[in-house]
Amino acid sequence: MKTLLITRPLPETVIAAAQEHYAVTVRPETTPLSEAEMIESLQTYDAILPTLGDRYSEDVFAAVAGPKTKVMANFGVGYNHIDVNAAAKAGILVSNTPGAVTDATADIALTLMLMTCRRAGEGERILRNGAWEGWHPTQFLGMHMSGKTLGIVGMGRIGQAIARRAHFGFGMEVKYANRSAKEMDFPAEQVGSIHELAEQVDVLVVAVPGGADTQHLIDASVFAAMQSHAIFINIARGEIVDEAALIAALQAGEIAGAGLDVYEFEPKVPEALIAMENVTLLPHLGTAALEVRTGMGLMAVDNLIAFAKGEALPNKV
Ligand SMILES: NC(=O)c1ccc[n+]([C@@H]2O[C@H](COP(=O)([O-])OP(=O)(O)OC[C@H]3O[C@@H](n4cnc5c(N)ncnc54)[C@H](O)[C@@H]3O)[C@@H](O)[C@H]2O)c1
Numbered sequence: 001m002k003t004l005l006i007t008r009p010l011p012e013t014v015i016a017a018a019q020e021h022y023a024v025t026v027r028p029e030t031t032p033l034s035e036a037e038m039i040e041s042l043q044t045y046d047a048i049l050p051t052l053g054d055r056y057s058e059d060v061f062a063a064v065a066g067p068k069t070k071v072m073a074n075f076g077v078g079y080n081h082i083d084v085n086a087a088a089k090a091g092i093l094v095s096n097t098p099g100a101v102t103d104a105t106a107d108i109a110l111t112l113m114l115m116t117c118r119r120a121g122e123g124e125r126i127l128r129n130g131a132w133e134g135w136h137p138t139q140f141l142g143m144h145m146s147g148k149t150l151g152i153v154g155m156g157r158i159g160q161a162i163a164r165r166a167h168f169g170f171g172m173e174v175k176y177a178n179r180s181a182k183e184m185d186f187p188a189e190q191v192g193s194i195h196e197l198a199e200q201v202d203v204l205v206v207a208v209p210g211g212a213d214t215q216h217l218i219d220a221s222v223f224a225a226m227q228s229h230a231i232f233i234n235i236a237r238g239e240i241v242d243e244a245a246l247i248a249a250l251q252a253g254e255i256a257g258a259g260l261d262v263y264e265f266e267p268k269v270p271e272a273l274i275a276m277e278n279v280t281l282l283p284h285l286g287t288a289a290l291e292v293r294t295g296m297g298l299m300a301v302d303n304l305i306a307f308a309k310g311e312a313l314p315n316k317v
């Protein structure tokens with residue numbers, strides 16, 4: 001039987017499915033692999049099931065001549081932590097879990113949109129602190145999200161799922177910036193550039209993949225283009241956003257608020273963001289539901305099974 005390293009504890013069903021085809025080692029720690037662990041993993045296992053935070057960089061692949069590993073089935077759709085070109089050079093196939101994450105992540109985007117527009121975090125903090133004096137007509141007035149204009153940067157699977165929820169659930173007008181036009185069964189206008197989009201919307205959501213191509217795609221100039229009452233949401237990857245520029249824009253009142261599930265230097269979250277009441281901060285919750293994590297794991301395992309049978313990987317990246 002071929003050997004498989006699963007780099008974090010996963011739902012039992014996922015491990016059981018993998019054990020039918022591989023001799024499985026589950027690393028018990030919940031932290032990312034160290035560089036030494038990654039190098040050792042490439043020398044030791046036929047297959048690896050890594051995830052977010054396991055930074056299989058060019059240097060890590062370069063450190064192992066003729067790796068034993070032939071396949072890496074990433075747990076998650078985002079694979080920007082794996083240098084896929086370096087993996088290919090080392091003769092290693094990489095797969096991910098597209099689709100398994102879409103609805104749950106779109107739901108978290110809507111959670112952030114509503115919480116930030118309607119000041120829910122601030123309200124809850126005041127209530128829990130015992131400082132709520134009771135309802136009155138001019139208290140906690142936020143943005144009424146229904147009927148407003150939503151801008152989506154990256155109209156892929158998750159972007160479209162967010163747009164669908166916003167259009168059908170909240171009557172929002174949808175605009176987007178994407179490399180190509182998308183055919184949808186509801187109105188959605190493609191806008192020429194991210195800056196044009198930023199100028200025109202009340203809520204701007206980022207849903208592009210991370211990686212070198214999108215690093216700081218959202219910078220000070222995008223925040224400067226946004227309207228001062230608009231809010232900014234990121235459910236994609238932290239490094240897509242220049243976090244210092246976001247903090248400066250919030251502090252200067254260039255934008256009205258932000259809702260974040262991901263951070264540039266995750267898990268570090270800047271004190272300046274924590275200090276701002278108009279910012280909603282979630283700990284990378286996008287896919288955090290047992291059935292979703294099970295679905296992601298089973299999809300990763302399907303790729304490993306295909307590899308073990310000598311078949312093409314269904315979700316090769
Ligand atoms: N917060 C979470 O827990 C969580 C969960 C799942 C996914 N994610 C992130 O969300 C990302 C998107 O996932 P997906 O399944 O929707 O991916 P996808 O590939 O279906 O969609 C990405 C879209 O972005 C577009 N795009 C890429 N570069 C662009 C650019 N420079 N400008 C405009 N558009 C661009 C692509 O054309 C594509 O339509 C993942 O890569 C992952 O990093 C986060």
Ligand SMILES: O=C(O)[C@H](O)CO
Pocket residue numbers: 052075076077078079101286287
């Ligand atoms: O890319 C993904 O799928 C997520 O960020 C992990 O849940």
